[in-house]
Amino acid sequence: MDELFKGVADPVRREILSLLRLQPLNVNQINEHFKEISRQAVSKHLQFLEESGWIKIYQAGRERYGYLNKAAFYALKEWLDAYLQWGERSLENDHGVFVEEAAYKQGSPLTQPVMLQAMLSKDKDFDGLFYNAVRTTGIFCKPSCFANPRPDNVTFYITREEALKNGYRACKRCKP
Missing domain, CATH: 1.10.10.10 (Winged helix-like DNA-binding domain superfamily/Winged helix DNA-binding domain)
Incomplete structure (x- = not known):
């Protein structure tokens, strides 16, 4: 390749x-x-x-x-299809991260990689399923918030209450 x-x-x-x-x-x-x-x-x-x-x-x-x-063209197509197999998605809010369907099924427990990918891609489908809290600012947001924290400064919480209990306040942009 x-x-x-x-x-x-x-x-x-x-x-x-x-x-x-x-x-x-x-x-x-x-x-x-x-x-x-x-x-x-x-x-x-x-x-x-x-x-x-x-x-x-x-x-x-x-x-x-x-x-x-x-x-050669089919080899490249096969390589690209591995990334594009998830079908047509809106390119408006696409930030270049794919969440593989096999990695998350509705109702399954969320894993760190799935939550990170959802946050980076600003995926609205994950709003309400978890919240990302930024240690450096003390703020927590929805996954679709347009704030761009460094991934190594983020902690994920499944509930809003959990984030509040750990000392984070709600984002004024996305109002989680």
């Missing part, structure tokens, strides 16, 4: 992949598209793409043709 990521790390290589998406091209046709870089540089990018698995080179007489290796 590392090689696949290295292969698409460069914008020139991504451009070559875009060209080959339409049809296989010989090396001269690919070179014609890149006027601003040398022929040798394009050849090195093609070699890197081949070594990383994104393309294959087919030799036909004196001509070399580059074409996409579908297996």
Whole structure:
């Protein structure tokens, strides 16, 4: 997988992949598209793409043709699907953290990782199920609050009363 990521790390290589998406091209046709870089540089990018698995080179007489290796795209898709399998979610309040459905079923006991992920992703589905208290400020909030405490300063409580009993006061933003 590392090689696949290295292969698409460069914008020139991504451009070559875009060209080959339409049809296989010989090396001269690919070179014609890149006027601003040398022929040798394009050849090195093609070699890197081949070594990383994104393309294959087919030799036909004196001509070399580059074409996409579908297996690389499916490998990347499979890797991404592991993160995107939870279906469509609103991107408005998405903070880049996924809560895996298998990790939490409605009514199951909440674990530290699930509560942390819910807090980081500002997941409103967890409001009322637990509260996050920030040791440095003495305030507790709902998981969906827009305050951004450092995770290592947070303690989780299942009830509002528990947080109050431990000396925390309610957040004025989210009013838990």
